[in-house]
Amino acid sequence: MSDPNKSSFVYVTYIRTTPQKLWDALTRPEFNRQFWYQAWQDCEWKAGASWRLMLADGRVADSGQVLEIDPPRRFVLAWRNEFRPELHEEGTARMTCLLEPQDDMVKLTITHEIDRPKSKFIEAVSSGWPIILASLKSLLETGRALEVTGRPKDK
Amino acid sequence: MDAVFKALADASRRELLDRLYADNGQTLNELCARLAMTRQAVSKHLAILEEANLVATVRRGREKLHYLNPVPIHEIGERWIRKFERGRLQALSELKRSLEQRDE
Numbered sequence: 001m002s003d004p005n006k007s008s009f010v011y012v013t014y015i016r017t018t019p020q021k022l023w024d025a026l027t028r029p030e031f032n033r034q035f036w037y038q039a040w041q042d043c044e045w046k047a048g049a050s051w052r053l054m055l056a057d058g059r060v061a062d063s064g065q066v067l068e069i070d071p072p073r074r075f076v077l078a079w080r081n082e083f084r085p086e087l088h089e090e091g092t093a094r095m096t097c098l099l100e101p102q103d104d105m106v107k108l109t110i111t112h113e114i115d116r117p118k119s120k121f122i123e124a125v126s127s128g129w130p131i132i133l134a135s136l137k138s139l140l141e142t143g144r145a146l147e148v149t150g151r152p153k154d155k
Numbered sequence: 156m157d158a159v160f161k162a163l164a165d166a167s168r169r170e171l172l173d174r175l176y177a178d179n180g181q182t183l184n185e186l187c188a189r190l191a192m193t194r195q196a197v198s199k200h201l202a203i204l205e206e207a208n209l210v211a212t213v214r215r216g217r218e219k220l221h222y223l224n225p226v227p228i229h230e231i232g233e234r235w236i237r238k239f240e241r242g243r244l245q246a247l248s249e250l251k252r253s254l255e256q257r258d259e
Contacts, residue, residue, distance in 0.1 A: 010222035130229035
């Protein structure tokens with residue numbers, strides 16, 4: 001049974017690239033900015049390190065910690081929203097990024113989960129990921145991210 | 156992309172996606188319980204949706220949970236809609252809505 005006390009989603013995209021290139025795009029600020037509305041992650045990418053998602057204007061969107069990391073295959077983050085009170089109060093979610101090579105592609109699986117039903121946080125992040133993933137795919141396959149994700153997101 | 160269009164060109168499969176949208180992460184049993192389709196048919200449709208990457212599955216113990224994966228739909232949106240000026244399409248659909256409201 002799906003757990004009624006949890007909220008979660010799983011997004012999958014296949015990208016024609018290598019695990020190392022995808023890992024770099026996911027973890028390095030200069031790549032993040034191109035497909036993530038100029039946002040970037042402030043993190044040392046080792047187990048236990050603190051993690052922050054920084055918006056273009058310097059605000060902290062979300063913060064957390066690296067729970068597990070196995071480059072270039074998998075990382076798990078503790079993830080808590082910092083700029084919308086109703087999302088912040090829901091507490092900490094887990095985000096897992098899994099990279100699996102398949103022929104000339106890499107299957108990227110992003111999972112977000114939180115231990116509460118009908119989470120507003122999960123709803124908010126789930127609506128954000130598809131275009132970010134589409135842009136990441138475009139960046140790696142064509143060298144160019146989608147135009148719309150290259151500038152700060154209109155709020 | 157052919158696989159996505161083929162997968163979406165079936166009302167039963169679109170209904171399965173709607174069910175997952177309403178309640179994400181369901182098992183085959185849960186999906187079957189709420190639909191007027193045989194288990195075999197649901198299972199076959201899910202396989203086609205998974206092949207098209209519209210459904211992602213996660214194993215949890217002995218169970219397989221099905222999640223709606225909207226990423227390919229977004230890719231279609233980028234390829235076929237944004238390119239042809241989403242702004243104008245939106246203006247048209249708003250015009251259509253306001254005209255239809257007036258008829259009521």
